[in-house]
Amino acid sequence: MPVVIAHVSDIHIDAGPRAAERTRRVFDHLDALPADLDLVVLTGDIADHGLDSEYETVRQATATRHPLLVCPGNHDDREAFRRALLGVPASTGPINQVHRTDRFVVALCDSSIPKQDDGFLADETLAWLAAELDATPDGVPVLIGFHHPPVELHTPFVDKIRQFGEERLAEAVAGRQNVVALLAGHAHTAAATHFAGLPLLVAPGVVSTIPLPWEGERALHLDHQPSLAFHVIDDRHRITTHFRSIV
Ligand SMILES: [Fe+2]
Ligand SMILES: [Fe+2]
Incomplete structure (x- = not known):
């Protein structure tokens, strides 16, 4: 059986109903699937202003029967994220979390910098x-996720606030045979590229979609359907990604 992981990003929950409704539509879709997912990954920009009250709404909007692993983005606040979302004591250090099974491992790294938009x-x-990575046995595939993509995606606004210092990430994955792909959000567009010899798979933004330079528009698309990615890892550790819009 392949490993199937849903990848959701940039839900930007605020005080209004729109973002919460769009997020709930995505999670209702996942909860209505006939089989359990191996994991749902949520790659940052969870609360639009990093407020405790927003994280309370996030808990309802992302409640799911599937296992869920969430990392912060530039809109999040580490203290409120820990206190109001994770239910652990508030502190300001990076929020790094791992989901470990005997079939696969997902490591979500905190690429946020407090009070800054870049990563x-x-x-x-x-x-x-x-x-x-040292603790993962040979033969167990690993996905590494974070909010900020470590490369330019030809999205001028986001490229300016991408993850910098990316040579350090490249060094961290060099020679790590069981890492199969890198996952990111932040760009508000479904995208696939590569970094350090690995696929870099960017989930679309649930709340909005960024216009691309050749589309000739400047405003964020608010009318596109919320969408997500499904990552499938087969027995040979080959990853296939499907992008899915929720009608
Ligand atoms: Fe975002
Ligand atoms: Fe972001």
Whole structure:
């Protein structure tokens, strides 16, 4: 049986009903699937202003029968994220989390920088990632996720606030045979590229879609349907990604 992981991003929950409704539509779709998913990954920009009250809404909008792993983005606040979403004591250090099974591992790294829009993996985060990779047996596939893509995606607004210091990430994955792909959000467009010899798969934004330079428009698309990615890892550790819009 292949591993099937749903990848959702950039839900940007605020005080209004729109983002919460769009997010709930995505999670209702996942909850209505006939079989259990191996994991749902949510790659940041969870609460639009990083407020405790927004995280309360997030808990309802993302409630699901599937296992769920969430990392922060530039709109999130680490203290409120820990306190109001994860239900653990508030602190300001990076929020790095792993989902570990005997079939696969997903490591979500905190690429946010408090009070900034661009991204960076702190030394502490890279050390955590190295330890998680060291702890993973050969033959168990690993996905590494974070909010900020470490490369330009030809999305001028987002490229300026991407993950910088990306050579450190490249070093962290060099020679790690069981890492099969990198996952990101932040760009508000479904995209696939590569980084450090690995697929880099970017989930679409649930709340909005960024216009591309050749589309000749400037405003964010608010009328596109919310969408997500499904990542499938087969027995040979080959990853296939399907992007799916929710009608
Ligand atoms: Fe976002
Ligand atoms: Fe973002």
